[in-house]
Amino acid sequence: MTVVTAVHAPSAPFLRDAYDSLCAQELPTGWDWHWLIQEDGRTDAVAPHVPGDARVTFRQGRPGRPGGPGVARTLALAHADGTYVKVLDADDRLTPGALARDLAALEADPSIGWATSRVLDALPDGSTVGFPGDPEPGPIERGAVLAAWKAAGFRAPVHPASLFVRRELLLALGGWMALPASEDTGLLLALDAVSRGWFTAEVGLLYRKWEGQETGQAAHADPAERAARMAVAEARARALRDLEWRAAV
Template sequence: MSAAVRGTVTVVTAVHAPSARFLPEAYASLRDQRLPDGWEWRWLIQEDGETDRVRPHVPDDPRVSFRQGRPGGPGVARTMALAHADGPYVKVLDADDRLTPGALARDVAALEADPSLGWATSGVLDLLPDGSTAAFPGDPDEGPLEPGTVLAHWSANDHRAPVHPASLCARRELLLALGGWMALPASEDTGLLLALDAVSRGWFSREPGLLYRKWDGQVTGRPAHTDPAERRARTAVAGARARALAASGWRWPVTRRG
């Protein structure tokens, strides 16, 4: 990092072969971001697998790195990418999604303005196959989300979070302290969101920061994602982890004793 650079936002993307064709669009949305003076972004793309079908879609940009690993799901891929992250903040960007203009700058501004915030999210628009968009229902008011807010809503609303985990930007040290993404076959990002909410304050920006693509091949559209037995197990362990963290009394930021 050059002396003129104040900080880096590390953007982490898990990708598998079917979604690799969307990487150029994700890159275009990232390339067009305008960060505050002294800030830069780096993009860590981690393939969930070791095929020859992803690399051709990876942009040729010194700010972009690409790695592969044995398949374990998107949570495993993101956590493996986290090993190479630096800078204070980690931003999630799924391979088939796109950032909106100003999304990274808004995340940085919120977290830099208030050290008590551990994470930030934003409004999300579904990007439909015909190119139109639809709002994500039930957004909260813009502003801070006190610890336990997400878990309470999730518990009372059929395990649906009030904010979208695909728009997460979190402090890297906090993300590492929580162990990254959960080892689940799905909803690993919701599990992380609940853990963040259990120990720290968050921030929600109402202005949409993400276009969440809906397409036939996405993992969340497959029947296995809504299998009742698996969903019960996923939600049970994600909720239990968040409650255990909240009950532990550990909070971010950590108060260090002299």
Template sequence: MNAVTRRTIDVITAVHEPAAPYLADAYKSLVAQELPDGWDWHWIIQEDGKGDTVAPFVPDDPRVTFGQGRPGGPGVARMMAMAHAGGDYVKVLDADDQLTPGALARDLALLEADATLGWTTSRVLDLLPDGSTAGFDQDPADGPIERGAVFDHWKAHNFRAQVHPATLFVRRDLLLALGGWMALPASEDTGLLLALNVVSRGYFTREYGLLYRKWPGQATAQSTHTDEAEREARMAVVEARTQALVRFPCHIAAKSYHC
């Protein structure tokens, strides 16, 4: 009797030492996910650096792969993690965040049902240090996101997208065709989101898909993240790349969810 072929969602997590203790909560949220028959998740954790302090926090689970490498930021770590990814889909899960119940199954169902969609995002709840949560009252409507909509909003609202790149669920081949996360010290995930938006349709789910932890050690809480000169340079590169893809979207690939 032939073994049943199982399909995989690769969950990609970049981690550095300060965030390592939060891996336990991320793992609990992943184990709690229920997927359709024939599907599994594969959690790929890539340390941004090499040392002995992160590994002890990595769960002992055959579905978990742990890698290390020279430091280069979260985008580089995620791209190195992709060396171990072989599934049809990629889900982003930052080391200090948690998936909500049912998030993976919802994302999967959307892309499995509609070949014209390349990616999904969902609503986010901020997870505050005292354990309480806070929502965002300006999320878009539930439904498809047409090409260019996120990019247009980002340009019109001081380089802030209306959907959160930390909730991204994407077709693996599309992510790779676009070169993955940008080689930037920050905003690398926004750069990928905008690139995806101008070459393929997406979908926004108004059900909460992520608990986004707010804590003093997170990268976006550091002064370097808001340095105006660096931010201006980052935004210029992100916009230039996205504009180039607007001009040449059909050169990316010929599948139905492009062009």
């Protein structure tokens, strides 16, 4: 399976923690991970933090032309191999067993195209905080994420940063949306429109909260841009639903 990570200079020092969380994963016999780290842009600041491991591949984007994490992840897909793709942001950490649980869910049921898990915010003081309103563990039927997201004021019931997905399905949908933010939510809604999903109640990801993260910047909350992001993400999901295209494994 391929683990895809978008990184920019401010988040590069956290790559070691992400790597350690990958190394702690135990997978069934015959399975292993390949970590694709894609820099958003091209600087000299990221490479020194990339672990020296044959299972790790590091690539860079255009000099002086960052496109955002969705662009970086989608570029990384050109080099993805294997059946599955797992998202791991540079500043986040997997919990022990996360990859094995995701893998078991999709291997057991070909009708499941993607999986997510419970996520905890990892605060600067070392404490963690959970998200309210997690769904029941198990299958998530098509359309359920869009309905819950809309009802909750554009807050998804599952966290897209914990996504594990069939590679062919991810490619068929074109990867992540070309948005300056919410690109992962847009992908999640598209996946929900065409395929059943899965939610694991065990914590699978520690989502680091820190001063420099992109989602904490003022631009992320700009009302006009946010409204546009939500509108196009919803429109894409509804168009896929109305076309009645369904993923078949």
